[in-house]
Amino acid sequence: MSRIIGLVDCDSFFASCEKVFRPDWANRPLVVLSNNDGCVVARSPEAKALGIPMGEPYFKIKSFANSRGVVVRSGNYELYGDMSRRVIQTLSQWTPSVDVYSIDEAFLDLTGRFVDSKGNFRGIEDDPMDGKSLGDIPRQTREELEKLAAEITRIVEKWTGIPVSMGLGPTRTLAKAASRIAKDSAAATGKKYALLFSRRERAQALANLPIEKVWGIGRRLSKTLALGKIETALDFARLDPRRVREDFSIVQEKTLRELRGELMFDVSTPEPQKSLRVSRSFADPISNLEELEKPVANFAAKVAEKLRARKIVAAGLQVAIATSHFNEKVPRRNVAAAANFSKPTNSTPEILSVALRLLRGLFASGYDYKRAGVTALATTDEEFARSQGYLFEPDPTRPQEIRERDRKLCSAMDKINSGFGRDALFFAAQGAAKPQFANASFVSPCYTTDWNSLPVAR
DNA sequence: TCTGGGGTCCTAGGACCC
């Protein structure tokens, strides 16, 4: 059975979040910066119109931005996370099948809305020309679908303040393409959505879609494809799938088939997360081990906290340190090391000690380290791991009493920190002062998640 | 010196996504 898949994508999400609570900024250009106020990671439509590129280092546009009255914000992920939750919650009224793809996007499976009371699907018909590919959807279904898309985009903006675009198609890749078309053509059509169902409609849209805009085709592949004069999504969709698999990989073959309307990336039950990373660049480079231990201990503690919040445990841990990859004049070093825990864990003391041990093995002096990261590997459900763990012999390296003590300690710390603010309690290894990576000069209040930051109407 | 034919598992690296 064919499907009807929608992709709802927030417009300039971070920038839109910032504007919701500042109506006075409604028509001003606004950019949001990455950690350390490093790069531009989001731009309002007005900022895009000024020609500020995505990913541009802030220092390069600083004076230009000032001269044009651009509002500059540091990333406020607590605010964005909460706004994202509101958008998703709003979406779930139209279908139970909402697959959150990223902080600002979700796939909706709307197929169920088009099955009539007798169980007949009123969706896409097979193409009478060849049984394998898709024909159009019935006229009436199409009209209903347009109405639905108009309603979804309108209500989400009304309820959350976040403008969204929507793409609809028989596969995820086509829904993605449709949402891009919706964004690009909104000014001309006055619609915040686009449909990509019939063969003719697809051929026309894909012919106008540059290959690098296709979901799953990145910069490198586009370059390679361009050598063979494959420049649009349509060029690509017309290739032989088997050849594509041979020349590239199964992923690209799937992308190709999805462009033709064959469902390859289904809305499946979400796989459990497999890894969890915390990493940051430092405001100033660090060259000695003692100083480097503090941020790494912080990342390790944060990893442990996140593991517990998600009720998962890690079987292993990786620590990575690196010098700047921009500065060509200083010696470079980019290394990582990993180790397994004797049993999967999410306890801060244990993760902290392994992280520091790995770091000490990794460290070499004579370098200016600019980044570090700690990754929990092979994460699994906590309850599952616990039940497995009891099947094995007691662990000599970390007796059960110690584990139990750590568990209580961590849960007490989590409670205290959630009540008294992040890092009210922390481990000595994390270092009391944390100046290294708090370089955010233009942070907005957490309007929706902090009682002290509620917006005030006068 | 010459030296088979399968498997599996793990890791590093490269590609992609937002």
Add this chain to the structure above:
DNA sequence: TCTGGGGTCCTAGGACCC
């Protein structure tokens, strides 16, 4: 001077097994 962070998947190649 100043350049983000957190994920996933696939493949190739090496180690190891019989």
